[in-house]
Amino acid sequence: MxxxxxxxxxxxxxxxxxxxxxxxAVMSGEVLALIGPTGSGKTSLLRLLGLLDYPTAGEVTxxxxxxxxxxxxxxxxxxxxxxxxxxxxxxMSVADNVSLGLRFRHLKYHPEESHSLLALVGLAGYERxxxxxxxxxxxxxxxxxxxxxxxxxxxxxxxxTANLDPVSSEKVEEVLAHIAQQGNLTILLATHDxxxxxxxxxxxxxxxxxxLLQVGRPQEIFAAPQSHEVAEFVxxxxxxxxVVAAQQEGLMDIRIGSRIIQAVGNFSVGQAVDAFLxxxxxxLSTHRDESSMRNVFRGVVRRLTWxxxxxxxxxxxxxxxxxxxxxxxxxxxxxxxxxxxxxxxKASSIHVNSRAL
Amino acid sequence: xxxIWQGFLRALNLIITLNPEVMEITGLSLAISLSACLIxxxxxxxxxxxxxxxxxxxxRFLVSLIQTFFSLPTVLVGLVVFLFFSRAGPxxxxxxxxxxxxxVIGQTILVTPLMIGLVISALSGLDHGIRETALALGANPxxxxxxxxxxxxxxxxxxxxxxxxxxxxxxxxxxxxxxNIRGYTRTLTTAISLGTNMxxxxxxxxxxxxxxxxxxxxxxxxxxLQQR
Numbered sequence: 001m002x003x004x005x006x007x008x009x010x011x012x013x014x015x016x017x018x019x020x021x022x023x024x025a026v027m028s029g030e031v032l033a034l035i036g037p038t039g040s041g042k043t044s045l046l047r048l049l050g051l052l053d054y055p056t057a058g059e060v061t062x063x064x065x066x067x068x069x070x071x072x073x074x075x076x077x078x079x080x081x082x083x084x085x086x087x088x089x090x091x092m093s094v095a096d097n098v099s100l101g102l103r104f105r106h107l108k109y110h111p112e113e114s115h116s117l118l119a120l121v122g123l124a125g126y127e128r129x130x131x132x133x134x135x136x137x138x139x140x141x142x143x144x145x146x147x148x149x150x151x152x153x154x155x156x157x158x159x160x161t162a163n164l165d166p167v168s169s170e171k172v173e174e175v176l177a178h179i180a181q182q183g184n185l186t187i188l189l190a191t192h193d194x195x196x197x198x199x200x201x202x203x204x205x206x207x208x209x210x211x212l213l214q215v216g217r218p219q220e221i222f223a224a225p226q227s228h229e230v231a232e233f234v235x236x237x238x239x240x241x242x243v244v245a246a247q248q249e250g251l252m253d254i255r256i257g258s259r260i261i262q263a264v265g266n267f268s269v270g271q272a273v274d275a276f277l278x279x280x281x282x283x284l285s286t287h288r289d290e291s292s293m294r295n296v297f298r299g300v301v302r303r304l305t306w307x308x309x310x311x312x313x314x315x316x317x318x319x320x321x322x323x324x325x326x327x328x329x330x331x332x333x334x335x336x337x338x339x340x341x342x343x344x345x346k347a348s349s350i351h352v353n354s355r356a357l
Numbered sequence: 358x359x360x361i362w363q364g365f366l367r368a369l370n371l372i373i374t375l376n377p378e379v380m381e382i383t384g385l386s387l388a389i390s391l392s393a394c395l396i397x398x399x400x401x402x403x404x405x406x407x408x409x410x411x412x413x414x415x416x417r418f419l420v421s422l423i424q425t426f427f428s429l430p431t432v433l434v435g436l437v438v439f440l441f442f443s444r445a446g447p448x449x450x451x452x453x454x455x456x457x458x459x460x461v462i463g464q465t466i467l468v469t470p471l472m473i474g475l476v477i478s479a480l481s482g483l484d485h486g487i488r489e490t491a492l493a494l495g496a497n498p499x500x501x502x503x504x505x506x507x508x509x510x511x512x513x514x515x516x517x518x519x520x521x522x523x524x525x526x527x528x529x530x531x532x533x534x535x536x537n538i539r540g541y542t543r544t545l546t547t548a549i550s551l552g553t554n555m556x557x558x559x560x561x562x563x564x565x566x567x568x569x570x571x572x573x574x575x576x577x578x579x580x581x582l583q584q585r
Contacts (some may be wrong), residue, residue, distance in 0.1 A: 052492060074497055082493035088486040091508055100504075101494045146494070 003028040003063055003186050004049055004154065010057030011044055011210075018044045019210045022058070028153075031180045031187040033197035036207035037233065042190035043085065043158050045207065049188060050082040050156040062154075078105050081152035085159040087143030089131035094123065097131045097142060101150040117145040121175050137168025144175060155179070157189045161196065176200055194234055198222075206230050224351045228274050237279035237322040241355060244271045251294075251347060259318040262294040263350035272355045279324040281349040284313065284333055285342045294347040297321070301339045304330075311335065315343050368563035376563070383567050386544040389457055389531075390524035393464030397472050398517050400465070405476025406502055420477060426470030435533030438463045442534070455536035460544070463530045468520035475519065479512025480505065511585045518582065522575045526568065 002025035009022035019041045026032050026049075034042045047053045049060055051073045060067050062076050081101070090097050098117065099109040111127075118124055121141035126134075134142060140160065147155060160176065161169035173196065180187055180200055191197050197204050198218040205215040214226045225231035231239050242256035244267045252267060253260045254275055267273055288296060299317035311330040313323040321343050325333075333341065371379050408419065441448045442459055453459040487508055491501045506513065528546035535542035537551055545564045552561035 050493070052489070074495070077492075078495040081495075084486065084489060084493065086486060088484060088490040090487070090490075090504065104495045104497070104500050143490075150495070 001064060002026055003030075004188070005061045006045075006049060006058065007061070008058035009045070009048060009055050009060065011041075011048060011053070012056045017210055019048070019055075022212050024049075024205060024212060024215065026186060026188065028186055029183050030203065031189070031201045032203045032205060033201035034188065034190045034205050034207055035192065035194060035197040035233075038192055040207040041210040042192075042207055044210075045212075046082075046156055046158050046188060046190045050080060050154075051077050052082060078150075079152060080154040080156065081147035081150055082156040083140075083143045083147050083158065083160060085162055087139055089134055089139050089142060091132060092130075093127065094118070094129050094131045094134070094142060095127040098146050098149055101146060105150060107150070114145070114149060117149055120148075120178070121145045122171055135168075137164045137171070140164060140168065140172055141175070144172065148179070152185070154186045154188065157187065159191055160189065161193070162191075173200065206233060208233065222278065225276055226353060228353075228355070231274070231276045236276045237324075238275075238277040238282075240275045240277075240319055242273060242275060244269050244273060252352070254352070256319045259297065261350070262347040263352050264348050265352040267352065267354060274353045274355045276351045276353070277321075277345060277349060279312070279322045282321055282323045282343050282345045284315070284323055284325060284329070284335075285344060286333060288342055289344055291344065292346075293344040295343075295345045297343045299341065299343050301335060301337050301341065304335055304337055315341070317343055364558045364562050367559035368566060371559065371563040372566065379560075379563055379567070381540060382543055382545055382548050382564065385457065385542075386525055386546075387571075389460050389544060390464060390521055392461045393524050394468060394472075394517050394521045396461065397465045397469045397520055398513070401469055401472035401516070402476055402506060402513055403502075405473045406480060406506065408473070409477050409480040420474075423470045423474050423477070427474060429467060429470065430529070431467060431527040432529035432533065434463055434467050435530040438466065438530070438534050454534065455538060455542060457535070457542055460531055460535045460542060463534050464524040464527070467527060467530060468524050471523060472513075472516040472520050475516030476509070476513055479509040479516070482512070483508055511582050515579060515582050518575055518578050522572065525571060 004026040006022050006024040009019060010017065011019040022045060034045060036042050044053070048055050051060070051067055065072060065076060067073055067076060090100065095111070095114055098114045102109045114127070115124070118126060121144050123138060123141055123145065131142060157176070161172050164172065177200060179185060189197070189200060202217065203215060204218050204221050206213045206221060208229050214221055214230050221230065222234055222236065225234060225236055228239060240256045240261070242254040244252050245255045245260060246253040247267065247269055250264055250266055252263050252265050254263055254273060256275070261275065263275055297317035299315040299321065301313055302316045302320070303314040305312040306327070309327055310324050311327055313325060313335060315321045315323060323343060408416065438459065440446050442451065442453050443449055444454070453462070483505065488501065488505065491504045496504060526546065528550055531537070531542070531544050531547045532550065535544065535547065537543050537547040545568050549561045549564045549568070552558070552564070
């Protein structure tokens with residue numbers, strides 16, 4: 001049975017739908033990242049699942065328990081912990097802040113436990129400091145220690161690194177990865193940072209405009225986005241809209257502008273489709289390769305962007321293909337704008353979705 | 358001018374020698390006003406929190422009304438208390454007129470709006486996230502209230518100190534319902550008023566200096582609190 005379940009969850013604020021028809025099941029011990037652009041409803045959903053707000057439609061169950069009664073909510077909430085995007089430090093010492101959740105639960109406070117948690121988040125020796133003198137990054141880590149001391153079964157994290165400098169952000173992620181690895185805690189994380197979601201989570205739920213568009217393992221979402229929006233958000237790179245021109249034994253010809261690409265799939269002729277291809281799936285060559293690749297297009301380099309170890313190449317093949325190559329490959333091909341070359345990719349690397357006309 | 362100076366010196370003498378009547382009046386004044394403030398704080402803190410945390414129809418009007426009562430004329434409170442507690446009044450049966458108890462009641466009524474107002478404004482100044490964080494940490498409503506009041510404790514204390522300043526320095530109410538009975542309901546302000554009328558300037562000045570000293574202490578306390 002799943003630990004957290006959202007059934008047809010909806011939230012309306014000031015007559016505006018914030019969340020619509022959310023169905024989600026989270027298993028015990030799982031790390032799930034809610035990702036989506038700002039304003040997509042991640043925080044709202046996290047707050048509903050964390051029992052901080054009431055939904056206006058549907059229901060959340062935690063470990064099979066209903067969550068609409070005030071008393072049940074308080075009891076269930078005491079089994080979880082929620083770290084907000086901008087955590088607050090109370091007007092008391094760091095140690096007192098950390099032990100607050102224990103006091104609320106009438107549990108015994110062991111100073112050594114708080115020491116080890118503060119050490120884990122890199123705040124060893126801060127116990128007696130006035131918590132309000134901590135920096136943003138330190139407060140975020142304090143909030144993490146404060147959440148963990150109650151040994152919650154579910155940890156909710158709302159944009160845990162959104163307001164932090166890169167060093168603090170790295171430290172927080174390190175701690176989260178460490179906790180996640182232990183596997184005895186279910187973690188729900190809202191983030192707009194794709195890469196962070198991918199690094200920390202076993203599954204990703206992509207949200208947009210208050211709807212859950214796709215839930216799956218990170219590689220599934222990258223390789224097979226279920227919609228144009230998801231593909232765009234996760235940075236698939238190449239999203240080509242076209243029409244199926246022919247289909248035989250699972251191999252389709254898709255017309256994109258004046259060109260035909262070949263992809264694997266069973267859509268019928270005349271169906272409008274989106275074809276998704278990740279930039280690293282395309283290889284470049286100066287000569288026509290004698291390879292098994294079904295798609296080989298002659299094109300012109302329109303733009304080159306150097307991104308450290310990688311180079312982003314925009315090739316005009318009648319449609320625009322975005323390609324990522326290593327810096328060394330770029331040098332070997334002596335890439336330059338205006339250069340003519342071949343873009344090669346496999347039919348099986350392309351993920352195709354139907355599209356309403 | 359020399360007369361004033363002489364009066365001032367004699368007043369200081371009354372204070373330094375701990376003149377029994379001066380000390381008695383000062384003690385009574387402090388006792389009445391401190392009691393009123395304590396009672397008011399006990400009423401105002403939860404009431405202010407209740408008003409702040411709940412949304413209801415007419416809330417804004419109520420808060421405006423409370424703020425209007427900050428400058429409630431003391432004689433008006435005296436009149437109302439008199440109407441209720443005089444022998445013919447609905448609460449006349451308690452026989453509290455012209456006693457320290459009725460002065461405490463009157464001063465409590467006088468300072469309560471001020472304290473409620475200051476509790477509300479202290480809570481309004483709190484970061485919204487504090488309530489959220491307490492909720493997220495699993496606080497029940499009582500623990501939440503405790504935590505929030507703990508966060509605004511300096512604001513609440515400021516209210517108590519300001520209320521005390523208003524209570525100890527008022528004269529109209531104390532005269533009307535206390536009756537200025539020597540050794541029983543005579544406070545610093547009513548004694549000054551009477552002493553001045555009777556030409557006992559040194560005595561009035563001595564009490565005035567004490568009142569001013571109390572005001573100074575109050576201000577020092579306020580400054581300390583506001584620096585927190």
